Amino acid sequence: MELKKTFAAATMLAGTMTALSFMSAGAAQAQAQGELVMYCGVQEEWCRAMTTAFERETGIKVSMTRKSAGEVYAQVKAEAANPRADIWWGGTGDPHMQAAEEGLTVEYKSPKLGELQDWAVRQWEQSKQRTVGIYSGALGFGYNTDLAKSNNIAEPKCWADLLKAEFKDEVQVADPNSSGTAYTLLATIVQIMGEDKGFEYLKALHKNVNQYTKSGAAPAKAMALGETTAGIAFMHDIVTMVVDKAPVKVVAPCEGTGYEIGSMSLIKGAKNMDNAKKFYDWALTADAQKLGADAKSYQVPSNKSTPIPPQSPKLSDIKLINFDFAKYGSSAERKRLLSKWDNEVKNLP
Numbered sequence: 001m002e003l004k005k006t007f008a009a010a011t012m013l014a015g016t017m018t019a020l021s022f023m024s025a026g027a028a029q030a031q032a033q034g035e036l037v038m039y040c041g042v043q044e045e046w047c048r049a050m051t052t053a054f055e056r057e058t059g060i061k062v063s064m065t066r067k068s069a070g071e072v073y074a075q076v077k078a079e080a081a082n083p084r085a086d087i088w089w090g091g092t093g094d095p096h097m098q099a100a101e102e103g104l105t106v107e108y109k110s111p112k113l114g115e116l117q118d119w120a121v122r123q124w125e126q127s128k129q130r131t132v133g134i135y136s137g138a139l140g141f142g143y144n145t146d147l148a149k150s151n152n153i154a155e156p157k158c159w160a161d162l163l164k165a166e167f168k169d170e171v172q173v174a175d176p177n178s179s180g181t182a183y184t185l186l187a188t189i190v191q192i193m194g195e196d197k198g199f200e201y202l203k204a205l206h207k208n209v210n211q212y213t214k215s216g217a218a219p220a221k222a223m224a225l226g227e228t229t230a231g232i233a234f235m236h237d238i239v240t241m242v243v244d245k246a247p248v249k250v251v252a253p254c255e256g257t258g259y260e261i262g263s264m265s266l267i268k269g270a271k272n273m274d275n276a277k278k279f280y281d282w283a284l285t286a287d288a289q290k291l292g293a294d295a296k297s298y299q300v301p302s303n304k305s306t307p308i309p310p311q312s313p314k315l316s317d318i319k320l321i322n323f324d325f326a327k328y329g330s331s332a333e334r335k336r337l338l339s340k341w342d343n344e345v346k347n348l349p
């Protein structure tokens with residue numbers, strides 16, 4: 001009996017030691033392969049899926065932080081003298097373009113560049129090789145069909161419909177200072193209507209806005225939960241709610257709409273630049289780009305061989321404007337429009 005107990009204890013101990021030695025081998029591999037610090041601009045679920053898959057494939061330990069596009073830009077700028085991050089993956093292209101122009105990110109020509117759609121390569125060319133397109137998606141809005149029905153609100157089809165009195169306190173959108181989505185709205189409205197009429201529109205919209213959120217996808221979630229009737233967001237972010245069976249309808253605005261080129265940049269002065277380049281090349285592969293749809297993110301991938309998820313809003317069915325990424329991603333224009341929005345729209349009663 002005693003002998004059996006001793007044997008069992010010894011077996012357990014041996015098992016534990018084997019597990020420990022496996023763990024330390026794993027840790028040693030991660031140690032040997034080093035680390036990578038990533039700022040991630042897409043939805044948290046997709047950020048985590050990318051982190052886990054890359055760690056598994058390479059043994060490189062990734063420290064990931066999710067933030068909205070404008071926030072990542074501000075952080076990268078604040079840390080420029082002593083950068084903490086190595087790579088900025090995802091989020092709307094405009095702040096990536098601004099960072100490129102301000103020399104916060106560096107040139108890189110990936111061997112995978114030839115596998116990408118033209119719009120992704122154009123982003124790389126326009127930024128003087130400092131940022132590259134990883135996905136694309138159109139801006140739009142959505143509405144909660146249950147709330148619209150119970151409040152007798154007719155189906156909104158156009159940007160103009162969101163100004164109607166019946167949407168008083170019923171529209172949610174993010175703050176363009178923090179959110180890439182909301183900056184895309186600001187730049188889109190100015191491009192569709194012209195600057196004067198565009199700001200008139202944004203001031204009128206302000207009367208119907210119940211909250212400016214920090215993150216761009218938050219209004220889609222609030223709409224799904226019935227906290228707001230309408231929400232402005234990327235159409236693919238609203239599709240995620242529909243896939244989760246929320247009573248929400250996605251709208252491609254009748255006047256036309258803007259779109260994003262989600263981007264990726266290497267941080268100047270990165271402490272783990274070799275690993276950052278490994279991630280960069282890997283993130284452009286067809287297989288890595290499939291992870292978006294698996295994490296219920298339905299953007300259009302930039303690798304030509306990655307299948308477009310069937311749930312993705314069809315860009316060819318949407319009236320897309322000819323979005324001027326060079327202009328609206330330029331440092332001077334982005335700063336000017338944001339401060340104008342702060343002064344003329346945000347602080348209105």
Ligand code: PLP
Binds near residue numbers: 181215216
């Ligand atoms: N979520 C998804 C899936 C996106 O594609 C993007 C933009 O690239 C965002 C969120 C934007 O986030 P935010 O508006 O918070 O910067």
